[in-house]
Structures are given as structure tokens and as C-alpha cells.
Amino acid sequence: MADERDALTAATRQYEQTEVAHESARQQAIQAVLDALRVGIGPAEVERLSPFSGAYIRKLARENGIPAAPPGPKRTSA
Template sequence: MDPMTKLDKATARYRETEAAHNAARDAAVEAVVNALEAGERPTDVTARSPFTAAYVRRIARDNGIEPARPGPKKTRTA
């Protein structure tokens, strides 16, 4: 296969997979929003999502979800 034909095929495949990746990301963002709105803990949502904690917080902010209130502090026992 000549190099330009190979490039054309690789470019077409890239564009196909890019669209699928974008759709999968959008679905994951929607699922994160749904979980947070349902009251799931952000740390649990982050652990089960493909996103970092910082990105989950950004998703929450962008969708008007208030930050979770800090829980009670655990005391250390000696």
C-alpha cells in the first residue's frame, strides 16, 4: 500500500474512533452528573469513573451541583 493511501485509511479510522470516543465521554459525564445528583459521594463517583477528582469537581460545578459538605472528622486513638 502506498504511503498516501495508508495515511488516508489511518485518518479515516482516527475520525471514526474520535467520534466514538467523544460519545463515550459524553455518556460518562452524564452518568457522573446523575450519580452526584443522586447523592453519591464524589470520592465513590471518581473511583468508578474514568475521570480525575479535579475533573469530577469541574463537572459538578458546570452542572450546578454543590460541593459535598465535609463529614465529621475522625479522631485518632492512641
């Protein structure tokens, strides 16, 4: 039984350590998204290059005072 407890303790420790690393990486990705938007990289390209959805990127932009991107050119039917 001690082996299972040791294994569980080790797995929990590993989980907690990777959780901290994941959150740190997430914050770095958020900062990179915001930096990209601030220098004028379009939200579609930011979405393509990031791990986040367009909706989440727009939310981050709004929360950080980044104005909405102007609409792109209208597409016409061929």
C-alpha cells in the same frame, strides 16, 4: 507510493472515526457522573467508578449547579 498514501488515508479515516466515538463515550461518562452526583452518590465513589479525577468531577458539579457534598466525618488519630 500509492500504497503508503492509501495506508495513510485509511489510518486517518480510522483516527477520525475513533475520535468521534471517544468523544461520544466521554459525553456519556460525564452525564453518568452528573446523574450519580444528583442522586447523592458521594464524589469519592464517583471518582473511583469514573475515568475522571476528583478535581474534574468537582468542576463538572459546579458548572452544572450541583452543590458541594457535605464534609465527611472528621478522622481522629489512633
